[in-house]
Amino acid sequence: MRIAFLTGAGMSAESGVPTFRDALTGLWSRYDAMTLATEDAFRRDPALVWGWYRWRAAMVRRARPNAGHFGIAEFVRSGHAVEVVTQNVDDLHERGGMREAIHLHGRLFASRCLDCGATREPDPIVDGLDAIVDGVRETPPACDACGGPFRPGVVWFGEALPEDAWASAVAVLGRCELLVVVGTSGLVHPAASLPRLASTRGTRVIEINPVDSAVSPLAHECLRMPAGAGIRILLERYA
Ligand code: OAD
Numbered sequence: 476m477r478i479a480f481l482t483g484a485g486m487s488a489e490s491g492v493p494t495f496r497d498a499l500t501g502l503w504s505r506y507d508a509m510t511l512a513t514e515d516a517f518r519r520d521p522a523l524v525w526g527w528y529r530w531r532a533a534m535v536r537r538a539r540p541n542a543g544h545f546g547i548a549e550f551v552r553s554g555h556a557v558e559v560v561t562q563n564v565d566d567l568h569e570r571g572g573m574r575e576a577i578h579l580h581g582r583l584f585a586s587r588c589l590d591c592g593a594t595r596e597p598d599p600i601v602d603g604l605d606a607i608v609d610g611v612r613e614t615p616p617a618c619d620a621c622g623g624p625f626r627p628g629v630v631w632f633g634e635a636l637p638e639d640a641w642a643s644a645v646a647v648l649g650r651c652e653l654l655v656v657v658g659t660s661g662l663v664h665p666a667a668s669l670p671r672l673a674s675t676r677g678t679r680v681i682e683i684n685p686v687d688s689a690v691s692p693l694a695h696e697c698l699r700m701p702a703g704a705g706i707r708i709l710l711e712r713y714a
Pocket of ligand 1: 482483484485486488489494495496497509512562563580629630631632657658659660661662663683684685686688700701702703
């Protein structure tokens with residue numbers, strides 16, 4: 476069967492990566508993630524925003540894929556055609572065994588110059604990452620080509636999604652025979668409009684989320700539990 480998984484921050488919660496709408500801690504406790512994830516915030520205070528993303532990147536580096544990530548890869552081994560569309564900027568789907576995932580909101584480990592888009596090898600966001608625990612303000616490195624500041628490779632609020640990722644996601648949602656939506660509040664558009672592309676075609680939509688979300692009304696079935704447990708149930712049913 477052709478199965479699409481559309482995942483959000485709740486997918487990585489059991490790996491210890493906080494969701495977007497969790498309260499922040501430490502240096503960041505006075506901020507809301509939404510106010511840090513914009514180009515305006517970066518231009519106003521680059522060291523604050525670069526430091527925040529370096530802290531997030533360090534956390535992701537230390538995190539391990541959870542039973543949910545591994546479970547999705549198990550669907551592939553059991554012969555299903557599986558495609559993953561994620562709003563997450565971590566690499567836990569790939570480390571959990573998926574050859575590729577469509578990253579609608581970019582990737583943490585793909586920083587580039589804010590002004591000219593140049594990249595650098597190795598990616599400066601990983602420099603000394605293992606030593607970062609609580610996170611500190613940190614001036615972003617300067618671009619070798621134009622001197623502009625490096626920014627994380629994620630999509631900020633107010634920015635367009637990467638065109639190729641969006642086109643691929645629309646195609647995936649247009650051809651799947653089962654859609655599983657995991658751990659997203661379904662509040663951030665345009666990603667939040669994707670489940671409807673499947674449901675209007677009559678495709679079965681299953682949601683996995685411990686609580687009600689904006690996706691719930693169009694889901695045919697809601698598994699009210701964490702990602703790992705929900706995916707295990709679906710594996711028993713379909714694999
Ligand atoms: P949110 O933080 O908005 O929502 C996380 C969802 O995961 C909530 O509905 C939780 O109930 C659910 N959840 C929590 N723990 C879970 C678990 N163990 N298993 C399953 N579900 C769980 O995250 P997203 O919906 O991904 O965008 O947020 C969408 C976008 O908003 C993010 O990609 C990011 C953010 O701001 C950008 O940065 C552009």
